[in-house]
Amino acid sequence: MDMKVAKKLGLKERYNLMTRDLDWEPSYQAKEAIYPFLEYEGIKIHDWSKFEDPFRLTMDAYWKYQAEKERKLYAILDAFNQSNGHLGVTDARYINNLKLFLTGVTPLEYMAHRGFAHVGRQLAGAGPRVACLMQSLDEIRHAQTQIHSMSNYNKYYNGFQNWRHQHDRVWYLSVPKSFFDDAVTSGPFEFMVAIGFAFEYVLTNLLFVPFISGAAYNGDMGAMAFGFSAQSDESRHMTLGLEMIKFLLEQDPANVPIVQRWLDKWFWRGYRVLTLVAMMQDYMLPKRVMSWKEAWEIYAEQNGGALFADLARYGIKPPAGWVQACKDKDHLSHQAWAVFYNYGAAAPFHTWTPSAEEMDWLSSKYPDTFDKYYRPRYEHWAEQAKEGNRFYNGTLPMLCTTCQIPMFFTEPDDPTKICYRESDYKGDKYHFCSDGCKDIFDHEPEKYIQSWLPVHQIYQGNCFGPDADPTSPDFNPLMEVLKWYKLEFGQDNLDYEGSPDKKNFEAWRAQATKN
Amino acid sequence: MAVAAVKTYEFSPKDSQDKFPAPLLYIGWEDHLLFCAPFCVPLPPPMIFGDMLKGPLAGMFGYHPEFAKVDWDKAEWFKSGKPWKPDYTKSLADNGLKHKDVIRFRTPGLTGIKGSCS
Numbered sequence: 246m247d248m249k250v251a252k253k254l255g256l257k258e259r260y261n262l263m264t265r266d267l268d269w270e271p272s273y274q275a276k277e278a279i280y281p282f283l284e285y286e287g288i289k290i291h292d293w294s295k296f297e298d299p300f301r302l303t304m305d306a307y308w309k310y311q312a313e314k315e316r317k318l319y320a321i322l323d324a325f326n327q328s329n330g331h332l333g334v335t336d337a338r339y340i341n342n343l344k345l346f347l348t349g350v351t352p353l354e355y356m357a358h359r360g361f362a363h364v365g366r367q368l369a370g371a372g373p374r375v376a377c378l379m380q381s382l383d384e385i386r387h388a389q390t391q392i393h394s395m396s397n398y399n400k401y402y403n404g405f406q407n408w409r410h411q412h413d414r415v416w417y418l419s420v421p422k423s424f425f426d427d428a429v430t431s432g433p434f435e436f437m438v439a440i441g442f443a444f445e446y447v448l449t450n451l452l453f454v455p456f457i458s459g460a461a462y463n464g465d466m467g468a469m470a471f472g473f474s475a476q477s478d479e480s481r482h483m484t485l486g487l488e489m490i491k492f493l494l495e496q497d498p499a500n501v502p503i504v505q506r507w508l509d510k511w512f513w514r515g516y517r518v519l520t521l522v523a524m525m526q527d528y529m530l531p532k533r534v535m536s537w538k539e540a541w542e543i544y545a546e547q548n549g550g551a552l553f554a555d556l557a558r559y560g561i562k563p564p565a566g567w568v569q570a571c572k573d574k575d576h577l578s579h580q581a582w583a584v585f586y587n588y589g590a591a592a593p594f595h596t597w598t599p600s601a602e603e604m605d606w607l608s609s610k611y612p613d614t615f616d617k618y619y620r621p622r623y624e625h626w627a628e629q630a631k632e633g634n635r636f637y638n639g640t641l642p643m644l645c646t647t648c649q650i651p652m653f654f655t656e657p658d659d660p661t662k663i664c665y666r667e668s669d670y671k672g673d674k675y676h677f678c679s680d681g682c683k684d685i686f687d688h689e690p691e692k693y694i695q696s697w698l699p700v701h702q703i704y705q706g707n708c709f710g711p712d713a714d715p716t717s718p719d720f721n722p723l724m725e726v727l728k729w730y731k732l733e734f735g736q737d738n739l740d741y742e743g744s745p746d747k748k749n750f751e752a753w754r755a756q757a758t759k760n
Numbered sequence: 761m762a763v764a765a766v767k768t769y770e771f772s773p774k775d776s777q778d779k780f781p782a783p784l785l786y787i788g789w790e791d792h793l794l795f796c797a798p799f800c801v802p803l804p805p806p807m808i809f810g811d812m813l814k815g816p817l818a819g820m821f822g823y824h825p826e827f828a829k830v831d832w833d834k835a836e837w838f839k840s841g842k843p844w845k846p847d848y849t850k851s852l853a854d855n856g857l858k859h860k861d862v863i864r865f866r867t868p869g870l871t872g873i874k875g876s877c878s
Contacts, residue, residue, distance in 0.1 A: 281766065282766065285764060285765070285766050286764055287764075431764070432764060435764070580793075580796070583793070583796045584796040584797065586796075587795070587796045587797075588796075617876065618876055618877070618878075619876075619878075620876075621872075621873045621874040621875075621876040621878050622793065622794060622873060622876065622878035625794070625873045625878065626794075636794075636823060638795065638796070638823075639819075640799045640801065640819070640820045641799065641800050641801070642796065642797040642798065642799060642800060643786040643788075643797055643798040643799060643800040643862070644800070651796060651797035652797045652798055653793075653796045653797045655793075661791060661793070661877035662790070663788055663790075663793075663797070663798060665788075665798075665840075665841055665862060665864075667840060667862065671773070673773055673775070673776065673859070673860065674858075674859075674860040674861065674862075675860075676786065676860070676862060689762060689763045689764065690762045690763070691762045691763035691765075691769055691770060691771075692763045692769075694771075694773035694774065694775075695771060695773070695774050696774060696775075697774065698774075698775065700800050701774070701775045701780075701784070701800075704780055704781070704784065704800075704802050705779050705780060706781075
């Protein structure tokens with residue numbers, strides 16, 4: 246008897262059957278009713294089938310591949326944790342990078358999951374819908390693996406315990422939070438340009454390199470392992486972002502100016518969030534990977550420059566803030582760390598002045614600026630701290646209405662002058678740190694007059710616990726705010742010098758390495 | 761409409777004056793970036809400008825070794841970046857200060873730690 250063996254499907258056929266073939270033409274509902282958000286942003290799509298999914302990944306393959314990766318990841322994490330790997334990091338200052346990452350970035354992974362799930366539902370083409378579904382799953386996995394890998398540190402060190410609570414409340418965490426809230430409340434096409442392209446493609450290396458290489462340089466196998474696990478997904482995300490932007494630009498010439506405006510906006514918003522990474526790289530990693538300036542030159546100026554040269558054929562120009570961002574590279578990290586040094590009592594991680602040797606490293610990496618503008622500032626603080634007069638700024642700062650960062654950025658051509666910009670809207674004044682943030686506001690003021698600015702919210706009385714009594718004679722508003730943050734004063738905050746983290750790390754490491 | 765939205769999207773601003781105990785004032789000291797950013801404080805409109813210099817400002821900027829050397833008669837003032845002359849004997853309101861105004865002062869001769877504008 247002849248056996249009839251079905252021919253195994255080719256990759257392309259499988260992809261078509263398991264993705265696009267699952268789509269159908271609606272018969273009793275109008276397409277506009279099923280996809281209600283496709284028109285209002287002004288983007289015109291004529292042919293969804295022109296979207297080429299660059300990876301052609303199907304759900305079964307995704308599942309198999311990711312399961313294998315996570316098995317490996319958890320094996321490494323187990324080994325790291327069981328061998329007290331945390332005692333092998335350079336010194337306990339390093340651990341503050343993880344606190345910043347867990348409170349500031351991990352919740353964004355979760356928001357990216359939600360964002361891509363939403364957009365995956367709203368786009369009318371089956372190709373991008375499937376690609377968004379995969380990315381949505383990647384993002385929730387990244388959130389989970391980050392939480393797992395950092396949870397081990399929470400057993401030994403302070404400042405990790407209330408990361409999710411703090412993400413929605415603490416003053417500087419409103420910077421990454423509002424960045425993503427802005428993106429997910431945009432239309433589906435703006436979200437794809439904002440996160441899929443501007444963040445995942447243009448800026449993601451500047452986040453990953455310092456963090457993951459930083460982990461490797463500083464002996465943190467746990468964080469390094471999840472970084473490597475995520476990296477193969479990140480390259481897929483970058484390619485999806487690039488494919489989406491090319492698709493939008495090719496569909497209709499009317500899309501070009503809209504996409505350009507989104508690029509201007511989201512490059513600037515993303516760049517402002519990366520302020521936190523700049524200071525991580527130059528000030529928070531005990532063993533430095535490279536300076537922020539060097540990373541900017543490689544990953545932004547060289548790679549980004551090549552990308553925008555490529556997009557020029559569609560009529561796309563480099564983002565409006567590009568030139569200023571390139572000028573800032575000599576100043577950004579020094580100014581940013583000064584903010585956290587100022588407000589070191591109000592953040593759930595530790596701050597410090599760089600050691601003499603670290604200041605020399607900064608001088609060598611920033612020969613034109615560090616000694617002239619920043620060394621005197623940090624040396625003064627270090628001397629004062631030695632005399633028992635450590636500076637803690639006790640008055641709340643003015644914030645930018647758009648990026649929500651304290652107004653510390655200086656004029657592009659004068660590092661001694663704070664950059665002030667303002668707009669009047671419906672009888673009220675609004676203030677900004679830069680032309681980039683002012684332009685974003687001026688285009689959509691109704692959105693940004695709703696900014697939840699932490700400093701203003703504190704003064705409105707919205708940041709105290711239910712048991713706080715502002716009428717009591719010993720009411721201390723700042724301490725009440727820290728309580729509302731669930732920040733343990735003297736344990737989670739203040740200088741690294743004298744912190745329980747420093748003391749414990751040194752004692753445990755001595756136990757592990759000496760007799 | 762001043763926002764991309766599927767339907768009308770208009771709400772009262774989150775930071776209108778009625779929501780604060782007093783109007784907000786933003787204050788910066790030029791050339792003294794030891795204080796990383798200008799300050800934001802609610803101040804009662806009847807407060808005399810000169811009292812603000814001795815009270816709240818001393819609290820905000822007093823940590824700086826140069827603050828004690830400030831000669832207020834020589835200070836140059838700016839409001840929204842433009843030169844401005846406040847009357848120290850009048851109140852904040854009579855000096856024309858409104859909710860969310862931004863003022864800054866320059867103290868000629870004082871240029872921060874080791875002249876670095878810190």
